[in-house]
Amino acid sequence: MFDNKMGFGVYYSQDNRMPPVKPIWKSSKSCNKLPLGLKSGGDVRNAKDGVMNIGSRSCLNYKNHVEVDVKYKIIRTYKITDASVHDGNVFEDILDNSNIRWDVYADRAYRSAERKMNLKENKFQAHLQRKGCNGHPLTSWEKQGNRTRAKVHSRIEHVFGAMKQRAKDVILKTVGIKKAEVKLGLRNIAYNMERFCFFDEADRIKGGLQQKKQSKSRLFLS
Secondary structure (H helix, E strand, O other): OEEOOOEEOOOOOOOOOOOOEOOOOOOOHHHHOOOOOOOOOOOOOOHHHOEEEEOOEEEEOEEEEEEEOOOOOOEEEEEEEEOOOOHHHHHHHHOOOOOOOOEEEEOHHHOOHHHHHHHHHOOOEEEEOOOOEOOEOOOHHHHHHHHHHHHHHHHHHHHHHHHHHHHOOOOOOOOOHHHHHHHHHHHHHHHHHHHHHHHHHHHHHHHHHHHHHHHHHHHHHO
């Protein structure tokens, strides 16, 4: 039995432990065609905007690729793409060569022999998570190395956690990659402004405490 609304289903006379399964959305040539009289551009979104698989679901969405400073957790560079773009394809685009630190931390999606060689040629120190494969699982030493690198790499999660906490909802309701770039770009800028205000306030408090401590010291010495 097939139902366009519910997908595939089974009768109770069959194995009732099988739940109804919805068919996965797939792109086709007809989906990619624009309606008559509609021009392509930043305000138009169709199947070509990219499909991302989340578990067993397929959905249209966008990605916010960011490079974050480890110490201050400030976004240094970013790039907005559709969800079908692999993370590793934008690695070089968001790599900031002006950073005074040459240590690069990234998850296993960015790891490849070619990328490690390119980082080494450009004097970067690569700290990329290792990934196992069929028949070649990670050794205990490699797993320990992943845990060590994860302690530093996990600081990037603060960025997206703070964005979700402020915005309450990170799902975009705009149409087109151009509007997504504007909205996500403004969200990145707003996050950086909040971080700058935090450090500015911390410096003022620290400066006030030091000044108070020095005044007490001068009073004691006199």
